[in-house]
Amino acid sequence: MTDTTLHAPAETDSAPRARFWHDLSFWGLLPSWLLMGFALILPIAIIAAVSVATRGAHGGFAWDFNLAGYRQILWNEGWTGELEFTPQYLLIIARTFLLAGATTLICLAFAVPVAYFISRQPPGRKAILVYLVTLPFWVSMILRVYAWMIILGKDGTLPKALEFLDFPAGMSFMFNDGATLTAMVYTYMPLMVLPVFASIEKLDGTLIEASHDLYGNRWVTLRRVILPLTAPGIIAGAILVFVPSLGAVLEPSLMGGGKEMMMGTLIQLQFGGGRNWPFGAAIAMALMALVMLFLVFTALRAARREAAQ
Amino acid sequence: MSLHHDVKRYPGLGPLTALFFVYLYAPLAVIVVYSFNANRVAGVWTGFSTQWYASALNNAALMNALETSLIVAAIATTVSTLIALSAALAIIRGKNVRFRKLSETVVNLPLLLPEIVLAVATLILFSLIDVQNGMLRLTIAHSAFCTPFAFLPIRARLQGMSLDLEEASADLYADRWTTFRRVTLPLIFPGVFSGAMLAFLISMDDFITSNLLSTGGSTTLPVYIFSLIRAGTSPELNAIATLLILASLILATVALLVAARGARETA
Structure with missing residues (x-):
């Protein structure tokens, strides 16, 4: 209990405060980076990869590069492999x-x-x-x-x-x-x-x-x-x-x-009954792109408005 | 001579606002009224009855779903509030924080992504690393998307607070833990409380993610209600809905009162 540091006088006024918050910056942010890295950034990276993977025969997918998921948004592949525009x-x-x-x-x-x-x-x-x-x-x-x-x-x-x-x-x-x-x-x-x-x-x-x-x-x-x-x-x-x-x-x-x-x-x-994961992932990427475009657009508008004032 | 009309007044706004509030509350009132209908067909009124409340309270599947939701929400609220608190302290109070802006964006990332995208992405992740346990999947996903809701009120509170008291505490040789416990935490408590309430609400209310990630044994309340709605409207469903509406309104009032008191005390 009789802590000797209690009497240590050699600190300037701001030193206790500076030390107080110093390593908080690393340890404080680590949990959020771990959680978001695992439950958010990693899944988004995986879904981006799945959107260019190949549809599995019985649901799921195989890791072969394939743009069929994106192609299917606009074109339907017929039995003979010809592409038909489907709106x-x-x-x-x-x-x-x-x-x-x-x-x-x-x-x-x-x-x-x-x-x-x-x-x-x-x-x-x-x-x-x-x-x-x-x-x-x-x-x-x-x-x-x-x-x-x-x-x-x-x-x-x-x-x-x-x-x-x-x-x-x-x-x-x-x-x-x-x-x-x-x-x-x-x-x-x-x-x-x-x-x-x-x-x-x-x-x-x-x-x-x-x-x-x-x-x-x-x-x-x-x-x-x-x-x-x-x-x-x-x-x-x-x-x-x-x-x-x-x-x-x-x-x-x-x-x-x-x-x-x-x-x-x-x-x-x-991801339910239809079971075409690469196509679902491609639509998900398209939705995310739309949202990001909208957010960037509004951010730019706001920045320009601020600059104009 | 005074102006005979107020230039800031726009005619017709009063009645419009009154109509607006009718619009906000009438749909909820409809559920409440129909929950007391004796008839099995919800839309045909045949008399007053409370029998559907009895059958709602005796519904074992409902109670299981409620239990699942409460457990998931309790864990997700605790985890996300603690993570949000430490992140907010680091971002607002930290000195020379590297990646400050980036870290803040990462914490808020769930707000910027459409939930359905995050939900299917998480589903793919869990199936790749073979996490089968529904409760585990739900608590991880809920903790993640609840974090920004816990973060924003805490951050706002910290930002609006001066450093004086914490500095005084440090000057009086309180160690950092004592300062945090005796000075910082009590001061930011209203923010922490609002954040935790929001996180709890968001977790209890979640449908999109829970619907994709829950397994047979871990059906949450909104997922269970969705299955009831799909089976057709029924007065028992209306009774369940009424009980839930009542619970949310009480919870909301308590939360807002606590937040208002916190704001008054430190104003």
């Missing part, structure tokens, strides 16, 4: 892009006015409203999708309500892209509202007044003052919604039915 997978990629884009835009269209309204409330009510936006997000995603199955499905709330209004009985709104989109907008909405709110709240109100003094009407003020100044929040929200939308699996597999696939469900299928 079916291209259509799935296009649908994925359109649904993810539509989800982002619809979320944005709701998020901006709602976030603006909340930001103008007195502090107490503002905190409660933010809490109410966050709350549904804590409910399991699968249950939030399931809720829409009950509402839109056969014998669901909406068809029953329409039947009451003399519409034909037995209508169902399930198993199409609209149903998938409805569930996607609902599940990702809080991810858009919260960052947009964080930006709008920081907005300097005197700028809106200045715009008005310079004869800008509400629409001009919205377009030229409010939206540009909330751009960081809008971009953050767009990333938070668009990226998981591109990889959506639950919504298309529950709401879209078997035929209306997105890239996520297509990938999953290749």
Whole structure:
């Protein structure tokens, strides 16, 4: 207990602190590098390799270099080996892009006015409203999708309500892209509202007044003052919604039915019943490339915006 | 003369926001209402009943799935929070850290990748190195993708905190462990708590990865619910869903209250 170092005086003021944090930098980061190296970087390297491997006869794959996985995205190989252009997978990629884009835009269209309204409330009510936006997000995603199955499905709330209004009985709104989109907008909405709110709240109100003094009407003020100044929040929200939308699996597999696939469900299928691992890996690489392109694009835009200011 | 209209006010936003909240909560309310329906066909209301709650609570498969989910989430939360805490301390407090930016990107990497890609990639890895144990697969994968969710609140907390108290502690000859335990940890606790809650939530909620990696004996709650939904909507499923919604709302409220108190105390 009577530690002699306790009385060692030869340290300058900053020395204890410098020593304190010194080797933390190595040992502190080692566990995250080990975990991410094993459970993330290694698997991604392997899936990149599998995407150029050869499909095994009974599922799985063999380590022979082969671009068939990528080729299959656009061309189907006939019995005699001739290649025929087949748009079916291209259509799935296009649908994925359109649904993810539509989800982002619809979320944005709701998020901006709602976030603006909340930001103008007195502090107490503002905190409660933010809490109410966050709350549904804590409910399991699968249950939030399931809720829409009950509402839109056969014998669901909406068809029953329409039947009451003399519409034909037995209508169902399930198993199409609209149903998938409805569930996607609902599940990702809080991810858009919260960052947009964080930006709008920081907005300097005197700028809106200045715009008005310079004869800008509400629409001009919205377009030229409010939206540009909330751009960081809008971009953050767009990333938070668009990226998981591109990889959506639950919504298309529950709401879209078997035929209306997105890239996520297509990938999953290749590792389940369909069992074409190199093709699934190739689609996965394509999805990852799309996400990376989008992230790089937004990062560049943000950098250019910052440079311009 | 005062302005007779407020230029910052946009007409119609109040009703729109009210509608927005109806939109957020109505679907959840629908599940709750239908869970009390006596009829086997969920959409046809024949009377009030709590029988589906009794059958939900007596459902052994459900309880098994809940147990699996809780075990996986508990391990993944502990592992990811500890790893995130040490990474955040190193990245924010470390001196002369090499690869600081790169390390931060690596910790946050699961957020940048579509989950389905990571899930199938992990599935390939586990089948190559022959890891058959479902629980082991799930805890490793969950620990990885929960780490950034634990990391971000801890990092934010550390970054907003001045070094004064830690320096004072070191000046008073407290060793590094004492300083960490008595000064740093209590100060960043709200961040650690938020991070752990987020990690727990993300793990409990995960479907995509768990669906691909779980084996017969390690079905998690969302995977089990998915199989129930596939079998068709039923009032028992609605009762299960209602219980889970209730549990999440209570958990969320507790978490947000603790976070708000932490923010107030140190404000």
